[in-house]
Amino acid sequence: MTVALSLRGLGKDYGARTAVTAIDLDVLGGECLGLLGPNGAGKTTTISMACGVVTPSRGSVTIGGVSLANQPRVAKAKLGLVPQDLAVYEELTAIQNLRYFGALYDLTGARLAARIDWVLGVVGLRDRATEPVKQYSGGMKRRLNLAAGLVHEPELIILDEPTVGVDPQSRNHIFETVKQLGKNGMTIVYTSHYMEEVEALCDRVAIVDAGAIVALGTVSDLVAQHAGKAIELELAGTPEAIEAADRAAADHGSVARDGRRLRIVPTAGLAPLVAAIEATGATIAKIESRQANLETAFLALTGRGLRDVA
Amino acid sequence: MIVTAIQKDVWLLLRDRGALISLFVLPIIFIVTFGSMFRFGGDSGKPRPIPIWHAPGDARGEAIARVLAATEGFTAVAVDSADEARRRVAASSNDAALVVPAAGPVELVIDLAEPVQVRGPIQGALTGAVMRAMAPAGLAKLPPFIEAKSPPGVAKPLDHISSFQVTVPGNAVLFGFFIALTTAMSFVTERRIGTWRRLLAAPVPRWKALVATLVPYYVVGVAQLTFLFGIGALGFGMQVAGSIVALVVLSLSVVLCAVSLGLLFAAVATSEKQLGGIGSVVLLVMGLVGGCMFPRIVMPAFMRSLGHVVPQSWALDGYYDVLVRQGTQVADIAPSIGALLGFAAVFAGLGLWRFRFER
Numbered sequence: 001m002t003v004a005l006s007l008r009g010l011g012k013d014y015g016a017r018t019a020v021t022a023i024d025l026d027v028l029g030g031e032c033l034g035l036l037g038p039n040g041a042g043k044t045t046t047i048s049m050a051c052g053v054v055t056p057s058r059g060s061v062t063i064g065g066v067s068l069a070n071q072p073r074v075a076k077a078k079l080g081l082v083p084q085d086l087a088v089y090e091e092l093t094a095i096q097n098l099r100y101f102g103a104l105y106d107l108t109g110a111r112l113a114a115r116i117d118w119v120l121g122v123v124g125l126r127d128r129a130t131e132p133v134k135q136y137s138g139g140m141k142r143r144l145n146l147a148a149g150l151v152h153e154p155e156l157i158i159l160d161e162p163t164v165g166v167d168p169q170s171r172n173h174i175f176e177t178v179k180q181l182g183k184n185g186m187t188i189v190y191t192s193h194y195m196e197e198v199e200a201l202c203d204r205v206a207i208v209d210a211g212a213i214v215a216l217g218t219v220s221d222l223v224a225q226h227a228g229k230a231i232e233l234e235l236a237g238t239p240e241a242i243e244a245a246d247r248a249a250a251d252h253g254s255v256a257r258d259g260r261r262l263r264i265v266p267t268a269g270l271a272p273l274v275a276a277i278e279a280t281g282a283t284i285a286k287i288e289s290r291q292a293n294l295e296t297a298f299l300a301l302t303g304r305g306l307r308d309v310a
Numbered sequence: 311m312i313v314t315a316i317q318k319d320v321w322l323l324l325r326d327r328g329a330l331i332s333l334f335v336l337p338i339i340f341i342v343t344f345g346s347m348f349r350f351g352g353d354s355g356k357p358r359p360i361p362i363w364h365a366p367g368d369a370r371g372e373a374i375a376r377v378l379a380a381t382e383g384f385t386a387v388a389v390d391s392a393d394e395a396r397r398r399v400a401a402s403s404n405d406a407a408l409v410v411p412a413a414g415p416v417e418l419v420i421d422l423a424e425p426v427q428v429r430g431p432i433q434g435a436l437t438g439a440v441m442r443a444m445a446p447a448g449l450a451k452l453p454p455f456i457e458a459k460s461p462p463g464v465a466k467p468l469d470h471i472s473s474f475q476v477t478v479p480g481n482a483v484l485f486g487f488f489i490a491l492t493t494a495m496s497f498v499t500e501r502r503i504g505t506w507r508r509l510l511a512a513p514v515p516r517w518k519a520l521v522a523t524l525v526p527y528y529v530v531g532v533a534q535l536t537f538l539f540g541i542g543a544l545g546f547g548m549q550v551a552g553s554i555v556a557l558v559v560l561s562l563s564v565v566l567c568a569v570s571l572g573l574l575f576a577a578v579a580t581s582e583k584q585l586g587g588i589g590s591v592v593l594l595v596m597g598l599v600g601g602c603m604f605p606r607i608v609m610p611a612f613m614r615s616l617g618h619v620v621p622q623s624w625a626l627d628g629y630y631d632v633l634v635r636q637g638t639q640v641a642d643i644a645p646s647i648g649a650l651l652g653f654a655a656v657f658a659g660l661g662l663w664r665f666r667f668e669r
Binding site for chain 2: 052075085089100
């Protein structure tokens with residue numbers, strides 16, 4: 001199978017701070033690769049280097065066998081980017097936006113018109129194509145954001161949180177569109193905060209933490225190799241006691257916190273964990289065991305929940 | 311691709327009411343306002359009325375009134391009493407008045423609180439008129455003592471210089487430089503909304519991405535100056551005494567300088583708010599120092615020299631020559647064009663040095 005995207009020793013420093021240490025990754029042609037990592041892990045920097053938006057401090061990027069450093073125009077033409085931001089002009093219509101973004105890839109005339117018509121159909125915006133984007137709902141804007149990355153028919157598309165902040169209907173539409181693109185043979189790199197999207201969509205998942213890939217494999221491989229049995233605790237007590245309990249739990253395993261709930265993959269037995277929490281003044285109101293899944297694998301690998309702020 | 315970028319930015323501009331107003335409507339309002347304020351020269355061909363009172367049949371008074379009526383730029387308006395003449399000046403209905411008593415000195419009624427730059431020319435001209443009227447009869451037959459002439463190499467001006475010959479270019483330059491703000495704003499906005507990332511991810515060389523963002527605003531800037539000078543000529547009777555080619559070359563240099571300044575602004579600004587606040591003030595101060603709002607000729611010598619540190623003053627010097635001095639060619643305004651291109655090179659150089667594609 002061909003390699004659609006190859007990253008070799010890719011790293012980025014901002015002054016004395018290293019954002020990405022050294023990433024080695026091959027994305028195979030036609031596969032959908034999930035890129036997961038806590039906030040600040042280096043996902044966006046890695047994507048930016050892969051797209052040529054950020055110049056790497058070291059390492060190389062090859063897109064469809066073409067070196068990004070040596071032949072940037074040829075390499076970039078093979079790639080589509082769907083940024084996390086709504087990178088479209090709200091004052092313009094969908095057609096005007098797509099005409100501009102298509103022209104960046106040397107599409108003109110009838111070919112551009114045909115591509116615009118196709119992509120508007122793909123994202124379900126054909127009937128609203130002549131309205132200014134500012135009149136769209138958040139979900140429709142996200143769909144146009146996706147269309148702008150697809151208009152030039154790339155071999156590889158990189159989607160950075162394509163469903164963040166949209167209504168369930170649009171989220172489902174985007175999800176199904178990406179799924180269909182994958183079925184049609186497009187290579188996809190997909191980052192998301194929604195673990196279930198990654199589990200359902202991606203053939204393989206790379207988990208990034210602290211600027212490096214800490215695990216790479218299929219979802220079942222990652223779960224089998226890294227996911228310990230997780231427990232979920234619901235705590236009672238003062239906010240200070242719950243804060244202290246969160247800190248105490250972190251000494252006994254990987255912890256993700258959501259308000260009064262702690263999801264923990266314990267490193268040792270349950271007894272020392274419970275004792276440590278109760279010593280803080282917090283009490284355990286409820287305790288449940290959780291099946292091993294991608295989320296618990298992620299938690300075990302990074303020590304953080306996917307939505308935690310770094 | 312650059313053509314599509316121009317099209318896209320024109321679409322965006324046409325939907326940006328604020329930018330359209332500041333680039334195209336505000337200058338017209340300023341031109342009308344300042345044009346009405348600075349009614350110097352032979353404004354609309356109307357001489358300045360000077361109320362004059364003298365006792366009925368007073369020979370000296372009649373002689374002064376005759377000379378005043380024959381003096382370029384003035385007309386004598388007989389009033390019924392000395393107090394009426396004084397009242398008109400006190401009420402600012404007239405700039406000055408003459409009261410000619412039967413004996414003793416002629417009274418020049420003028421507000422001594424007026425700046426000397428405003429009061430001086432009127433006072434001097436009226437004093438001269440009175441002296442000519444009171445000179446012995448034989449003196450009038452002598453050849454003139456003094457004759458006004460432009461120095462060699464300085465072309466003859468238009469016969470009637472309307473205030474719009476000055477206020478149209480003044481405001482065109484003031485607001486023409488605001489394209490720097492619009493240019494810089496577009497960079498900052500593109501970064502904020504993420505379209506800049508899309509542009510960098512596209513198979514477009516970085517130099518071309520930069521040019522594609524600048525060129526649309528160059529085109530808009532040229533359209534803006536064309537519109538303002540067009541309105542000036544058609545709506546306010548502004549004339550072009552020199553060559554149209556010189557006017558075009560100068561205008562293209564002005565816009566190049568303004569867009570280069572926009573690149574420098576874009577390189578140092580971090581937010582639209584910062585640009586809107588600091589950028590506007592910088593441009594207004596530059597316009598003020600450069601003589602866009604008040605002609606530099608009424609400024610003290612120090613301020614007149616200081617004006618040359620901003621490109622606006624060079625632009626206005628060039629425009630004044632092209633619009634007012636007959637037969638002015640490109641070569642005649644080469645210093646202005648050279649200075650504007652020099653400023654453009656400095657702004658662009660600093661801008662490119664400070665500009666970060668990956669911020």
